[in-house]
Amino acid sequence: MAHEHVKHIDPYTPQSGTMVPLGFQKFLRTCVLWQLIRFIAINIKMTILILKSHH
Amino acid sequence: MARVVIMGGGVAGHTAASFAKKWLGNEHEVVVVTPNSQWNWIPSNIWVGVGQMKKEDVVFPLAPVYEKAGIDYRQAKAVSIHPEGKEGSDQPYITIEYTGQGKQGQSEELGYDYLINATGPKLNFDATPGLGDGNGQLGAHTVSVCTADHAVHASHELKAVIEKLKKGEKQVILIGMGHGMCTCQGAAFEYIFNIEHELRQAGVRDKAEIIFITNESFLGDFGMGGMHIKMGGYVASSKIFAESLYAERDIEWILGAHVTRVEEGKVTYKTLDGDTDEQEFDFAMLIPPFAGVGFKAYDKAGGEITDKLFAPNGFMKVDAKYDAGAYENWKASDWPRTLQNPDYKNIFAAGIAFAPPHTISKPMQAPDGTPITPTPPRTGMPSAMMGKAVAASICDMIKEGATEPTHTASMAEMGAACVASAGKGLLSGTAAAMTVFPIVPDFETYPGTGRDIHGTTGEIGLAAHWVKHILHHLFIWKAKLRPGWTLIPE
Numbered sequence: 001m002a003h004e005h006v007k008h009i010d011p012y013t014p015q016s017g018t019m020v021p022l023g024f025q026k027f028l029r030t031c032v033l034w035q036l037i038r039f040i041a042i043n044i045k046m047t048i049l050i051l052k053s054h055h
Numbered sequence: 056m057a058r059v060v061i062m063g064g065g066v067a068g069h070t071a072a073s074f075a076k077k078w079l080g081n082e083h084e085v086v087v088v089t090p091n092s093q094w095n096w097i098p099s100n101i102w103v104g105v106g107q108m109k110k111e112d113v114v115f116p117l118a119p120v121y122e123k124a125g126i127d128y129r130q131a132k133a134v135s136i137h138p139e140g141k142e143g144s145d146q147p148y149i150t151i152e153y154t155g156q157g158k159q160g161q162s163e164e165l166g167y168d169y170l171i172n173a174t175g176p177k178l179n180f181d182a183t184p185g186l187g188d189g190n191g192q193l194g195a196h197t198v199s200v201c202t203a204d205h206a207v208h209a210s211h212e213l214k215a216v217i218e219k220l221k222k223g224e225k226q227v228i229l230i231g232m233g234h235g236m237c238t239c240q241g242a243a244f245e246y247i248f249n250i251e252h253e254l255r256q257a258g259v260r261d262k263a264e265i266i267f268i269t270n271e272s273f274l275g276d277f278g279m280g281g282m283h284i285k286m287g288g289y290v291a292s293s294k295i296f297a298e299s300l301y302a303e304r305d306i307e308w309i310l311g312a313h314v315t316r317v318e319e320g321k322v323t324y325k326t327l328d329g330d331t332d333e334q335e336f337d338f339a340m341l342i343p344p345f346a347g348v349g350f351k352a353y354d355k356a357g358g359e360i361t362d363k364l365f366a367p368n369g370f371m372k373v374d375a376k377y378d379a380g381a382y383e384n385w386k387a388s389d390w391p392r393t394l395q396n397p398d399y400k401n402i403f404a405a406g407i408a409f410a411p412p413h414t415i416s417k418p419m420q421a422p423d424g425t426p427i428t429p430t431p432p433r434t435g436m437p438s439a440m441m442g443k444a445v446a447a448s449i450c451d452m453i454k455e456g457a458t459e460p461t462h463t464a465s466m467a468e469m470g471a472a473c474v475a476s477a478g479k480g481l482l483s484g485t486a487a488a489m490t491v492f493p494i495v496p497d498f499e500t501y502p503g504t505g506r507d508i509h510g511t512t513g514e515i516g517l518a519a520h521w522v523k524h525i526l527h528h529l530f531i532w533k534a535k536l537r538p539g540w541t542l543i544p545e
Contacts, residue, residue: 008305015307018298029485029516039518042488046472046522049490049510050544053440053469 057083057453059446060149060167062133064089064117066097066435067406068173070442070545073536076126078450085125086165090132090154092116094534095203098435099527101242103206104340105213105249107479110203115535124536129165130155133174133348136364138399139355147401169449172371172404173442176345178202179234185317186233186343196317197233197339200246209340213250216338220259226337229322231268233341235313235427238278240271241434241473243342244297248477251304252484266334267301268309268341270427272327272419274298278429280416282491283504284513290504293489296513300487309334311419313427314341329422345407345430347371363398370410372396373403377410382417387467387497389413393460394445403445405464406438415495435530436471437494439545440464467495470510474523481521488512488519 005022009015021029028034059079061072064087076085093114102108121128131151140146148166153159178201180187180194188194198209216226230247232240247267254260267274275281275297282293301308311327321335347369352361365371373396376389389412396402404410411431418428444464451457470492478484490512496505504511533543 005303009302014298015302015305018295018302020299020303030482032482032517035517035521038514038516039521042514042518042522045490045510045512047544049470049472049492052492052510053436054545 057168058086058166059083059169059171059449059453060086060088060165061171061173062088062149063171063173063175063406063408064091064094065173065175065406065438067175067408067438067442068171069094069534070439071171071173071405071446072121072126073124073540074443075446075450076124077541078446079453081125083453084127086127086129086167087117087121088129088131088133088149088151088165089117090130092118092130092155093203094120096527096531096534097201100200100203100206101245101249101476102479103203104198104200104209104246105253106210107249107253110207113206113531114203115531120535129153131158131163133350134162136170136350136352136402137355138170138352138364138402141355141357147399168401169452170402171442171445171449172402172408173406174348174408176407177348177369178343179346180343182236182344182346183234183314183317183341186314186341193343194317196319197341199343200242200340201342212338213253216263217254217257217259219337220254220262221257223262226263227335228263228265229268229334229336229339229341230265231309231341232270232312232429233314233317234344235270235325235425236430237270237342237344238430238432239342239345239434240269240277240429241432241475243267243269243340244277245475245477246340247306248300248304248475251306252478256478256483265304265306266309266336267306268312268314268322268324268334270312271416271429272311272427274301274308274310276416276429278414278416278432279491279494280496280505282489282496282506282511283508284489284511285508286513290508293513296487300515311427313421313425317341325421325425325427327419327421327427347408347410364396364402366410368410371402371404371408373409375410375412377412379412385413387465387493387495387499390465390467390495392463392465392468393448394441394464395448395460403449403460405441405445407433409433409441431466431495433466434471434473436545437464437466437469440469443545465495467493467497469493474519474526476520476523478520481524482517484520485516486519486523487515488522
């Protein structure tokens with residue numbers, strides 16, 4: 001099944017020189033429960049970034 | 056009573072004007088000069104460009120907002136700056152030419168005590184033959200998402216391409232940078248993923264060849280020399296992060312390219328290797344290079360001093376180190392902090408309008424000397440922070456008698472957040488959320504990567520997509536100066 005995610009990559013092309021997500025990683029990207037957690041995490045990261053950036 | 060004149064009503068100018076008026080109250084005057092009648096939340100033009108939003112969703116009229124806030128709004132373009140006044144008067148002023156409000160074509164002198172240049176860029180389409188129409192506007196061969204109207208046009212063209220794909224015709228879609236010295240790679244990056252998503256949704260992805268063409272020497276440079284992201288127990292280059300996104304979606308890329316000519320269905324480009332090649336297309340969105348808007352400046356006697364106020368690219372000189380020399384000598388401290396003009400202390404520049412000391416990415420050129428280097432991005436978040444800092448300094452000068460700027464907004468001391476979507480649906484779309492701190496790498500403070508690895512992150516998923524949606528509504532709410540607008544960060 002994992003092969004499904006990489007079958008479009010041709011050898012010795014620039015695309016073959018990087019990493020490509022497999023099924024579980026793709027599932028996590030759209031898993032609402034996990035993404036709710038990530039939503040909180042992203043907001044915290046961005047808030048810290050904003051606070052550090054104002055002088 | 057002091058008068059603060061702000062040239063430009065985009066992210067930097069609008070932010071500066073809004074805060075200046077709030078802090079100065081009715082004792083002082085705040086004037087905004089902008090040729091546009093509408094404010095545009097430019098990041099969402101991407102969604103307009105694929106037909107997922109209407110123009111009305113990303114623009115609103117400025118006049119009622121400024122009227123309510125007590126800001127004097129002139130729908131006009133600034134033409135010249137006279138920082139020493141003129142014979143018989145020491146009052147500095149700018150000349151403006153109205154583009155609306157029933158005064159089209161009329162000129163006027165507008166005196167100021169403090170001037171903020173926040174005009175944004177001139178979209179320099181004509182820098183690449185065929186990309187422009189020869190009169191400074193977008194040409195007929197490609198589309199753009201730089202303005203809301205451009206994006207509407209792009210969505211119509213894309214719709215036609217999708218219809219052809221549905222009929223079984225193969226189509227080549229080319230997205231990227233239309234010149235070797237472009238910035239705003241992020242916009243092209245986001246647009247190509249939205250197009251890919253739309254084709255997938257339409258069930259025609261397999262019929263289309265999608266190609267990214269960029270002046271970056273590696274994917275993920277973004278005009279910032281790339282960045283290193285903490286993920287999976289490693290610190291990895293944004294090259295890996297970006298390449299992965301393209302490879303996953305079967306999008307090809309052309310690197311280190313300077314587009315030299317655009318013709319109907321074909322671009323010619325030169326690469327860092329010195330090769331010249333051509334790429335055919337059925338649909339192309341190529342970002343133009345940016346330049347300053349082309350002001351003239353004059354001294355008291357009427358002699359031209361444009362070179363004194365502006366760099367050769369038309370951007371305004373501020374407190375940056377413009378003689379930093381070769382890349383090896385560059386430091387974070389080269390970047391301006393107060394954004395004050397060194398010769399005229401009552402003039403400031405914010406957002407895209409200030410002249411950077413140099414690029415952030417390492418300068419590169421083709422063997423014949425053609426420079427092919429991304430220029431520095433100055434996106435919404437840093438532009439707004441600059442606008443606010445400049446307004447705060449000016450308010451302290453007016454109200455507290457400060458003799459020097461009291462606030463700073465250096466791109467080497469601030470971070471930026473970027474959310475690049477793919478799709479628009481709340482459950483079907485995904486997005487890449489990236490944070491970077493600082494924007495300009497500081498190799499003295501952060502040896503090795505130049506950035507705080509805890510503050511420089513990237514991840515892909517629905518959560519980032521939700522953030523993108525929220526930011527769209529929050530920033531339009533803020534720009535409309537609706538209740539609580541000051542609580543929404545820049």
